[in-house]
Amino acid sequence: MxxxxxxxxxxxxxxxxxxxxxxxxxxxxxxxxxxxxxxxxxxxxxxxxxxxxNRILPREDLVTINIPDSTPEVIRKYALDDEQALLAIVRYNRLIDIFLSLTTYSLQNHLRTTVQGIGQIEIDELYMGIDRHGCHYSIPVQAKGGTDQISVVQTKQDLAWCAQKFPGMRARAISAQFMAGERVAMFELTVEDDMVKVVEERHYKLVPANGLDSAAVINYR
Known part of the structure; x- marks a missing residue:
């Protein structure tokens, strides 16, 4: 041209x-x-x-849930970028487990692979999960920090890869986004009628143990 x-x-x-x-x-x-x-x-x-x-943006009207911060200080100090820091925070604070009410394990991060009909993709981090009934889950996670935004493109291709690689396993796509006020927005996304839709959204804030509000903890029930 x-x-x-x-x-x-x-x-x-x-x-x-x-x-x-x-x-x-x-x-x-x-x-x-x-x-x-x-x-x-x-x-x-x-x-x-x-x-x-096209893009998924955190809602501003959701309550923030305080979680005791379990992130090692050395990880916070040496995280190379926002995305790596966010993935570490999600992993060390077991936010996937809390958000999905599953027991999950990180299998691999920055997984570069290919999807038939789509081409090469990169999954920020891949978890395997299990529920109380013994059902197994593949859980691709996309993490966005800085100016990056959660994209429906990545959700669709992550779910397509899970369907291709683990056809007998239920896939649940998770997205995490840094927010103002040191909060983390967590989304579960799915594809319905070829459109990406939000299944669940929660906002978490990591605080020191002595910073937890006892009354708020009781109210979470």
């Missing part, structure tokens, strides 16, 4: 999928009530798709 090539094409695609808005020239073509996303369409191939929801 005669356009100057960007220095890092991969970063441009990543930014438009997860971090920044599309240019107005693209936004102006969206039908009312629909938004463009960029989906994987095979190895190094992408396509524009119209959906009703």
């Amino acid at each position: 005669g356009l100057p090539a960007p220095k890092n094409l991969g970063d441009l695609i990543y930014s438009l999928r997860y971090r920044t808005s599309f240019p107005q020239a693209i936004l102006s073509t969206q039908p009312q009530g629909m938004e463009w996303i960029i989906e994987g369409a095979g190895r190094a191939r992408y396509r524009f798709v119209l959906v009703r929801l």
